[in-house]
Every structure is written in structure tokens, then in C-alpha cells.
Amino acid sequence: MQAILPFTISLCLAVGGLAKDPHPCKSPPLLEGKLALAIIKNKTFGIEKFAYNAFDERVHVRVRLDVDNKTIYSDTLVLYREGVAFEIFRHNQTCTKVHFKDHWKPIEIPRDAKFLSQMIIGSFSEPGDGLLVNNWSGKVEEPPLKYLITFTEFGCLPVYGWYDMPGQDVLGVSFFDIVIGVEDPNIFIPPSFCDKAELDIDRATSTFHDVLTRSL
């Protein structure tokens, strides 16, 4: 009888240890994928192909945006550490180079995010037909926004993001077709026809929003 108690306690501790609470995590440092975005009040919708490099703090983004009755395309390589962005125009092999002032933000669940719930998209009743994800919420002071994000449990990959910028707009993002690693590392290197591009000092220092909407 005396032996049973410590045994039972050990068993409970072991089982408790198997069911860990989800923890904030960082996505793998090299990713390629797509995302669908919707800027709600602005009635802007877009599909984006992205390549993400957390080692060098670079992203390459090719966007198709539908806003008002226009469609704009954009091919942009951002070098956060160097503070510049290249807008690439492959059809005529030209390039513009602008200051880029946003700080690098890795793809991750912030350390102060609040865990909301875990859920299964699809079902685990059939092999390969379910995806275990975690929902988190939080807020950021600068710029002021509240967010709801969903990441996969196993690989810490982004699935959804919902960003509420009070007084401004709401942005919804849906990630898909993610691959860990990149097929061609040259995607993070400005094309050779960008070598001659001079810094456009007449352009206001850009954020991602500026770069994406310059054609409007």
C-alpha cells in the first residue's frame, strides 16, 4: 500500500509531462510560400508569393493586389539589415532602390502572446486529413494593433493572422503552400540589373505598405 502512493504520483507527473502547454515559438528561418490577404475597409485583396530568410533578414515578395477596380503587381526584395528595398521590373530589366525603414520582424509567436486554444483543422480520424494548430492573441504598442494568430503545433508555421489596427483597418492573412527551405537562394540577392540602381532619395522612406501601394 505504501508503495502505491509514490508510484501513482510518478505516473501522474509522467502523464502531465506528455500533455505540454503550447509555447511561443519561431518559424523555421528559411521559408517559401504563399499568402492571401484582405484589407477589409479598404476592400483590398491580394495573393502573395513570399520567400523569407531570417538569417539575413531579407524577404522577397511578389504580390498581385486587387483594389478599387485595379490590379497591381509588385516584385520587391527587402534587405532589412541594410535598410533598402529593390522594386524589380523583370519585363524591362529595370530596378528602383529605396530606403526601407521598417524593422525586421521574424515570423513567430511573440513571447507575450496569450494562448487561446488548440484545434484540429480537418480531422485526425483519417491519417493525413488533420492539422493541429494553436490560436494566440495579443497586442503590440507600436504600431498599435491587436492580433489573433494561428500557427501549426509541430512546425510552428503560420496559418492565419488577423490584425486589428484601431481607427485604421483590419487585415486578414491566410498562409498556404509553405515549404521549409528555399529552392533558389538567389531569390534573396538583387538581380544583376539592379546593380546600377541608385538610391532614389526623392522617395519618402518606405514601409511595406508604401511599397505595395505606390502604383495606386
Place this chain on the structure above:
Amino acid sequence: MQAILPFTISLCLAVGGLAKDPHPCKSPPLLEGKLALAIIKNKTFGIEKFAYNAFDERVHVRVRLDVDNKTIYSDTLVLYREGVAFEIFRHNQTCTKVHFKDHWKPIEIPRDAKFLSQMIIGSFSEPGDGLLVNNWSGKVEEPPLKYLITFTEFGCLPVYGWYDMPGQDVLGVSFFDIVIGVEDPNIFIPPSFCDKAELDIDRATSTFHDVLTRSL
């Protein structure tokens, strides 16, 4: 040389046969799960636990809806074939019984839906961290609506639905925590305290929308 041509053709046909186009399909006939819904213009949001029985054409739905500044709860068992619905109030063991006029609609990709694309939620770079889904669009004449739906490739399980009812509203639905089969088949049988419930003939014949919003 002569043998190569038929061999090459056979190889191409074999490979082509492996890469099948997705086809409309029906979900498994017994499901339990949850869904999050948003009725956009009406600013209504809800979480629903549902049990679905396509053999007997019954659904049992427990809903929490947030609309205006109110929260309403509803526990409803619908017997489509019998044309009645039971509104269940477990806290005081009472029940109301109303006519229910909606026709049975199975959870499925309609035969005339248009295949849009296949995508991976998450990634297949890590085992268990990706979900293969298909996107479909279509329209319905009665009631008039356009839809965009996403179902899993392997199990034909619903993931998202987006329903645009022109001139009325837009409904977004997100399914999760689906299990094939039901834990307790009594969930499709009216509780014993519903036996005495008389058909409420003063109530207009109900649709799901009526049942859910009666408390407003």
C-alpha cells in the same frame, strides 16, 4: 525504336492517371465537430458544436451566438425527414417542437461546383504539419447565393465556406475539431422530456435562421 513509342505512351498514361483531378465528393455520413461562423453585415459571430447524421437526415446543433451586445445560446435537434425541430432547454428540462421546412442538404461538394485550386495549409516539409485541401466555387439558384468552399482532399471534410447572398449578407464558416463517427448516438434522439412537447402551431414554420435568432 518501334517498341519505344507504345512504351512511352503507356508511361504517360500511367503518370497522368496518378495525377487525378479532384472530384466533387460527399463527407462521411456521421460527423461531430465545431464551427465558427460570422454573418458579416449583421455583425453576428458564433461558435457551434454540431453532430451530423446523413443516414437519418438529422443534425444536432448547440450554438453560442454574439450579436449586438447580446449572447444567445441554442440547443436544437432537427429532424429533416420528419419536418420538425426540437428546441431543447436542458437547464429546466423543457422542450419546444416546431415545424421545420428546410430541405435536407448533405455536407458535400455539389456536382456542379467548379474546381479552383488545390493548396496545402501548413507544409508537407514536416510530417503531420500539412493539410491538402481543394477550393471550389459555385452558385445556387434557390435561395440565390454564390459560394466558395474548401474541403480536405483525402477525407472530403469541410474546412471553410464563404456564402454570398446578394442583397442580404455574407456568411463565413470555419470548421474544426471534426471527428468521423459520433460518440453517443442518442444525440440524434429527442430527450425524453421532449416526448410531451406539442407541435407549436402558433410559430411560423422555421428555418435554421429562424431557430437561431428567435431569442433576439
